[in-house]
Amino acid sequence: MSDAGYARARGETFEYAGATVELVDAATVLAAARVNPVELLRRATWPEPVQRVDLTVSSADRDGGPVHTFAAAISTADEPLSKERIRRLVLGNDPVGLLLAKRIEAGDPIATRIVDGVGAAAAAAYRRLGLDKPEKPAASRQPGTIADAAVGMQATVTYDESGTTVRLHAEVPRDEVTPAHLQAFAGLTLQAVIELTGPESLAGRRFVLSRETLPTTKATTKDVTLDMVGGLSAVVGQLREIAVSFRHPESMARWGAQRPQGILMYGPPGTGKTMLSRALANEIGADFREIRTPEILDKWLGGSERNIKQIFRDARRYRVPTLMLFDEFDSIISYAGSGGDAASQAINAVAGIFKQEMNDLIEANPNVIVVATTNFPHRVDDSLIRSGRFDVKLSIPKPDEASRAEIFRKMIRALIAAHEAPGFQMFADDLDLAALAAASHGMTGADIKEVLRRVQLAKAMEDARTGGRVSPISQEELLASVRELLGPR
Structure with a gap:
């Protein structure tokens, strides 16, 4: 069965400088990168002064043959006068700012006009005062090389002219590339982050390298x-x-x-x-x-x-x-x-x-x-x-059978990422997504979400009655929920 048939993401976990790094479906990432660039490490939270880290795997043709290219960009400054930065300047954490933020969140056009007007003035003032110029990182700005001896990978390290972005680049012949190279480059990227943030800065943090952005809390x-x-x-x-x-x-x-x-x-x-x-x-x-x-x-x-x-x-x-x-x-x-x-x-x-x-x-x-x-x-x-x-x-059509299998897979993986914890398994390991897709003929994504909601509620009620002695959600329970929602035919 291909990985697309598994509800549970197959990830390998390793430790680096006190941080836990999960590498999900590394072989699939490398295969997909032959066709289109694959972005990893999105939406992670980083210690100051690092604001963002982009890690991309792609493919290129060289004189010696095709290669996989690994690239990372570590930014130490917000995008100048970005939406988030302007909003922070205007709203702040005082009661009035919090009230305006809630009104904007609710779509209040008057509050939006107020903040946008003040934000435009703040942006102009920052430009005049030169405060929109990003700060430069404390690390050395001399180009260099860092290496992972275990797999023999070397990455060049360069800095942009403003000194706010550190870039790493490495290449591996396509016929030789393995998931170990992806893990090694992730480690080199974190090493470059540590040089900017300090040796203990990553302790206790968790990073996920995945083609999919899986929520670490309940997704909304x-x-x-x-x-x-x-x-x-x-x-x-x-x-x-x-x-x-x-x-x-x-x-x-x-x-x-x-x-x-x-x-x-x-x-x-x-x-x-x-x-x-x-x-x-x-x-x-x-x-x-x-x-x-x-x-x-x-x-x-x-x-x-x-x-x-x-x-x-x-x-x-x-x-x-x-x-x-x-x-x-x-x-x-x-x-x-x-x-x-x-x-x-x-x-x-x-x-x-x-x-x-x-x-x-x-x-x-x-x-x-x-x-x-x-x-x-x-x-x-x-x-x-x-x-x-x-x-x-x-x-936007109703999903076909293959699409329904993918919807089940992504929804279940998101729930696993959001809710599973040591000692608690939410779904059984032997789910058959192809069978679920076949049984759910005619369902939309909203219907599949309702199938899962009903099973989750039933399990939660059973948990409340038995004091936690509940087995993971099984294939048969999901199929029963599908049949219940479809009704008699």
Whole structure:
């Protein structure tokens, strides 16, 4: 059985300078790197002054033959005047700052305008005072080499001109590369981190090297990433391309290219359209602003039109990357019909203003991208979603059998990463994901999540009644939950 058939990730754990490092599916990582670069070590927390570590495995052709390349970039400074840094400057930890942060989290447009306005002023002041210049690391900035004698790997160490980023690079012939080389390069990367942070700085920390971003605590919808999405590889690939175009405006400008301004996602309920929108926002590093029907539709004449105008007026003032989601788009902007009654006229007025506001949004504020989702694309007028307004249209179908197996795998692995601990095993080792996928014909990702929720609840209740004498979740229990949710056929 291939690794994709296992619910439990097969990882090897090793210790380095007091830190625990788990290397998940190293052979799969190396195989995938032959086709596309694979990023590891994302979303880890590092001791000061290190802010971020990017570790990538890829492939390249050299005169002597193909090689696997290992690269790491250790950054000791926040991105100058990034969204997070500006927010920290403005909000702080005082009661007013905490209150504003909660209001922004809830999508309050007034609080957002206040903070964005103050943030813009703070950013300008920091630039004038020269405080946006990153600090330089304390380590030596002379290029050098570090090595792992066990596998004979050498990595060159260089520093960028600003002195804030340390880079490691190593190459191994493709025919000779093994998981031991990946482990060795991870150790060399941590060695470079220690040189910046101190010999005891990594003690007690845990790092996971994985193609997938697995949560170390209970995951929430807000934390979802594209790596967590199962069964939609083509859609995820397109969203990654959009995120790259959003994060690199300088490349867009160099070629006179314009990234997509709007994305329409359509498909049956429960296929993950809203989740994908949040994952895209997290991939970009953008704020997530969800606009629901009650924020727009108003029973008073002209109220809905005013609400649409205000939403886009706010959007033009955002000073940080922001993804605006119009969920259930068909219920907000229904079909612009030709009826002469008052209701049809009101619908046409709202649709008309939406079209006007979308026409120049990207020129007015390149920090904003608009996503609309709908279960009923035929209810949306074509003129609303034409190219130039919504340049990308993505069909989000129900998952097929292979996709359902991947969804089960990713959801179960996320639960294992979040909840299993020494002495507690959540799932049995012999789960058959292919059988689960076959049994769950017609289910969506939301349905599979409900299957797992029901089994988890049943186990928790059994745990409460028996005082902890509960076996791990078995294949038969999962199949029973699938049958229960599908109902009689």
